[in-house]
Amino acid sequence: MKRIHFIAIGGAVMHQLALALHNQGNIVSGSDDEINDPAKSNLAAAGILPPAFGWHPEKITKELDAIVLGMHAKADNPELLAAQSLNIPIYSFPQYVYEVSKNKKRVVVAGSHGKTTITSMIMHVLKHQGLQFDYLVGAKLAGFDQSVQLTDAPLIILEGDEYPASVIEKRPKIFFYHPHISVLSGVAWDHINVFPTYEIYRSQFEQYLKGMDAGASLYYNNEDSEVKIVVDIAGQALKAVPYNMPDFRYENGEAIINTTNGEVKVAVFGRHNLLNMQAAKGVCMELGISEVDFYNAISTFTGAAKRLEKIAEKEGLVAYRDFAHAPSKLKATLDAVREAYPDHLLVACFELHTYSSLNEQFLSEYAHSMDNADTSIVYFSRHALELKGLPPLQTEIVKNYFERNDLTVIDDKQTLQNAVQETLSKADRPVCLLLMSSGTFDGIDWNSVASHFTLSKSNI
Template identity: 65%
Template structure:
C-alpha cells in the first residue's frame, strides 16, 4: 500500500493515508516524501466528498471508521487490485499467478525487460536490485503484475488476481496455502479454476507443464486459452554454480541456483518471448540475475560458513528450497532453520502438510513464537505437536529464541566440515542477527 502511495505521489497525485501502525521500511519512505501521517489511527473527518477515491488495504476491518464514512458519503472505494486495474486498464497487462515462484518469475522478467530497454510498469512483492521501488506507474505500454490469490479486501473477498484481467498470464504451480482463507485443498484449487475460466478466450497462458495439478486445472478450466507450456531445462553444477543449457546447446553460468529457480527461469523466458525478447537476448540478460530479496538470498559468507535467507513458508516452498541448497552444496553440512510464522504454518490442523519437507537437511530446527500465535488469535501450540507434523524423528523444535540461537551456535561450532546455514521464514526469528550468533558468538 505504501509503495502504491509513493508511485501515485511520483505521478503527481495528491495522496494521504491512515493506519493504526506504520513500521519501516514504509515509515522512512513516507517520511522522506512528506507523506507520513502526523498521527497513527483512524480519522473519519479526513474523508470528504473532495476525495476522488479511497484505496482500501486488505487488513482494514469492515467497521473501520474511515471506510464507513466513505461509504456514507458515496466516495468511490477500491481494493488495492481494483485500483491498480483502473490505472493499468489501458495497458498490456501481464499477470504472474500460482502458489509459488511468483516474485522470482516477476523479478526475472523485470530484470530482462530492463536490460532489453523495453519500457514497462510493474507491481512486485519484493525489493529487487536495480529497481528503486516495488510499484511503478507511468505511461509505459506494458504493466507486469505479481498477482496472488489472497483476498483483495474486507469488501471484496475474492482473490486479488481476479481483478487484473490480463491479456497474458502465467501459472507457476498449485500447492495448498492460506488455510485461514481457504479451509480445504479443493476450495484453494477452485480459485485457480475460476481465475482461468474468467479469462477472455485467446488469452495467452504460460504454464508449468511439470506440475500435474496445473495441467489438470488447465484441462478442466483453460481450454479456451492460448496455452504455452514450459518445463525444467537441462543443467549441471560446477563448484556450486548452476550451468544452464540453452536452446542452442551452449552452457551459461547463472547467479541463481536450484531446480525451482531454473524452472521459474523458463517461465520468465516464455513470458519475455511473448513480449518480443529473443531467446538469445534473454539468456544473455539473465546471467547476472541475483534473485529477489529473501529468495535464496545470500545473508553472509565466511571461510567455513555460507548462509542463505529465504521466504519459504509453505510446505512445497520449504522442500524446494532445501532440495536446491542440498543439490548445490552436497559436501557441506546443511543446517536448516524454519520459523512457523504464517497463519497456515501456525495452525495445528495444517502441520501434517509439512511431513518430509525438511528431510534434505543434516540438521533440521523449527521455531515458533507464542506471541505470534496470540497476534493471529490461534490456539497455543505444543512442541510435540510441531514435531509430529514434520515426521522427522531428529527434528529439534524451539519456542524460545535464545535456546534456538544457542543450539545453532553449538551445531556450527561442532561441525567438522564446511557449513551451509539456511534461514527460512516470512519473519525474522525475533530480529536475530545470525552472523553474530554463529561467527562471533559471545
Template identity: 55%
Template sequence: MTKVHFIAVGGSVMHQLAIALKNKGYQVTGSDDEIFEPALSNLRQADILPASTGWNADSITPDLDAVILGMHAREDNPELIKARELHLKIYSFPEYIYQESKNKTRVAIGGSHGKTTTTAMVMHALQLNHQAFDYLVGARLEGFAQSVNITDAPVIVCEADEYPASAIEKRPKFHFLHPQIAVLTGIAWDHINVFPTYDIYKEQFAIFIRQMEAGQVLIYNNTDEELVNLVTATGGHLKLIPYGLPAHTIRNGVTSVSFGDASANLEVFGDHNLLNLHAAKLVCNELGVSDAEFLAAIATFKGAAKRLELVAKDDHCVIYRDFAHAPSKVKATMEATKHQFPDRKLIAVLELHTYSSLNADFLEQYHGALDTADTAVVFYSKHALEIKRMPDLAPELIAQRFGRNDLHVFHNREKLEAFLAAQSYQDANLLLMSSGTYDGLDFSKLKALLPSNH
C-alpha cells in the same frame, strides 16, 4: 488533476502505490491508525504522510476521483462510511491497478510459490533490455526505487496474489487484474486461515483461468500435476504455453542454463529457480525479448530479498536465510541447497511462525518436508502462539507431524543459538527458513560459525 485518497495508506504495498501516483502527478492524501517503518519515512519523504494518525471522515470530500481501500481498513471505518454515502468510486488495491492499466499489456504472475522471484526476473530482464514497463511486486528489488510503479508505460508486470483484495472485497486480488499474459507457477495450499479447504483454494485458480479472454496467453508449470489437470479442464480457450526444467549443468556450485545455442552462468540456483527462470523467459519472449537477450540479462540476477539470501560463506560452508515457510517451499529450498552442494552435510532450521504452520491440524502437511536435511531443527516462539491466541504445541507432536524421530525442537532462542554453535560446519551448509525472526536472532553473528573463523 486526479485526486486520490488512501484509507490505510501505511500498508507495505499501499504506501508504495500512493508514492507512485504522487510521482505521476496525482494529488494524493491518506490516513491510517498506525504507520510503521519503512512506510513512515517513505511517506514523509514523498510529502504524503498524514498530519495525524487515526481516521477522519472530513478527509473524504465529493471532489475525490477515487478512494483506495487497504486490507487493514474495516467495514465500520468512518472514512469508508462517508465515501459510500457520497457514492464515490471505492477500489481495492488490485481493482485500482486495473483502472490504471486498462490500456496496457498486463502481465500477471500467480501461483502458490515463486511469484516474487519470477516477477523480479521478468523486471530485471526487461530493464536491462531497455523496455519501458510499470510493475507491482511484493518485495524491494535491487535496481528498483520502489515496489510499485505507475507511469504511461505500455506494459505492467504484476505479482498476482491469491489473498482477499480488501475488507469489503473478499475475492482474491489476482481476479481483478484481467491479464493478457499470465503465469501460474503451481498450486500448493498453505493458507488454512483464508481458504479452509484445499478445494476452495484450488477453485480460485480455476476462476482466474476461466476469466481470461479467449486467445490470451497462459504460461504454466507442467511439472505440477494438479496445475496441469486444472489447466486442461479450464484453459481450453487460451493459448497455452507449458514450461518445465530448462537444460542446465552444475559445476563447482555454479549453475549454467541454456536455451538453444545461448547459455549463461547464474547467480541463483535450485530447480525451483530454474522453473521460475523458464517462466520469466517465456513472458519476456511474449514481450519481444529474445532468448539470447534474456540470458545475457539474467546472468546478473541475484535473487529477490530473503530468497536463499547469502548470510556468510567460506570454502567449506555457506549459510543461507530463506523466506520459505509453507511445506512445498521448504521442500524446494532444501532440495535446491542439497542438489547444489551434494557433498556437503545440510543443517536445516525451520521456524513455525505463520497461523497455518502453528496450527496442529495443518502441521501434518509438513510430513517429510525436512527429510532432505542431515540435521533437522524446528523452532517456534511461545510468544507467537500467545499473539495468535493459539494453544501450545508439544515437541513430540511436532516431531510426529514432520515424521522425523531425530528432529530437534526448540522454543527458546538461546537454546537454539547454543545448539547451532555446537555443530560442526566443516563441509556443511546451514539453511535457516522462516517468515519471522526466530524471536530476534542476530543474523550478523552467524558468520562466527564458519570453519575459517575457528
C-alpha cells in the same frame, strides 16, 4: 491529478502504490493504526506520512476522488464507514491497480509459489533490454528503487496474489487484473484461514483462468501435476504453453544451462528457480525478446530479496535466507540447496510464522518437508500465536507432524540462537546454513551468529 486516500496505508505494497501515485502528481493521503519501517521512512521522505496514527473519519470528504482500501482495514473501520456514507468510490488494492493500467498490456504472474522470483526475472530482463514498463512486485529487487511503478509505459508486469482483495471484496486479488499474458507456476494449498480445504483453494485458480479472455497466453508449469489439472479444467479457451525443466548441470555450486546457443552460467540455483526462469523466458520471448538476449540478461540476475539470498560467506560457511513458509516451498528450497551443496553440512532452520503454518489443522502438510537437511530445526514464538488468536502449540506435537525423529522444535528465541551456534561449533565439514521464514525469527542477528563460526581445519 486526483485526490486519493489510502485506508491502511502502511502495508508493504500499499504504501508503495501510494508512493507511485504520489510520484505521478496525484494528491495522496492516508491513515493507519501502526506504520513501521521501511513504510514509515518511505512515506515520510515523500511527505505523505500521516501526522498521527489511528483512523480519522474527518479526513474523508467529498473532495476525494477515490479510496484505496487495504486488507488490514476491518469492516467497521470509521474511515471506511464515512466513505460509504458519502458514496466515494472505494477500490481494493488490485481494483485500483487495474483502474490505472487498463489501457496497458498486462502480464500477471500467478501461482502458489515462485511468483516474486518470476516477476523479478521478467523485470530484470526487460530493464536490461531497455524496454519501458510499469510493475508491481512483492520484494525489493536490485536495480529498482521501489516495488510499484506507474508511468505512461504501455506495459505492466504484476505479481498476482490469490489472497482476498479487501474486507468488502473478498475475491482473490488476481481476479481483478484481467491479464493478456499470465503464468501459473504452481498450485499447493495455502491460506487455510481463507480457503479451509484444498479443493476450495485450487478452485480459485480455475476461476482465474476461466476469467481470462479467450486466446490470452498462459505459460504453465508442466512439471506440477496440480497445475496441469487446473489447466485441463479451466484453460481450454487460452493459448496454453507448457514450460519444463531446462537441461543443466552444477559446477562448483553454480548452475550452467545448456541452451540452443551454448552453455549459460546463471547466478541463481535450484530446480524450482530454473523452472521459474523458463516461465520468465516464455513471457519475455512473447514480448519480443530473443532467446539469446534473454539468457544474456538473465545470467546477471542474482535474485529478489529473501529468495535464496546469500547473507553470509566465510571460510567453511555459507548462509542463505529464503521466504519459504508453505510445505512445497520448504521442500523445493531444501532440495535446491542440497543439490548445489552436496558435500556441505546442511543446517536448516524454519520459522512457523504464517496463520496456516501455526494452525494445527495444517501442520500435517509439513510431513517430511525437512528431510533433506542434515540438521533440521523448527522455531515458533508464543507471541506469534497470540497475535494471530491461535491456541498454544506444544513443541512435541509440532515435531510429530513433521515426521522426522531427530527434528528439534524450539519456542524460545535465545534457545534457538544457542542451538544454531552449538550446531555450527561442532561442524566437521563446511556448512550451509539455510534460514526459511516469512518473518524474522523474532529479530535474531544471523550475521552475528555467522561471524562467530570457525571451522577447525583439523576436523575437515
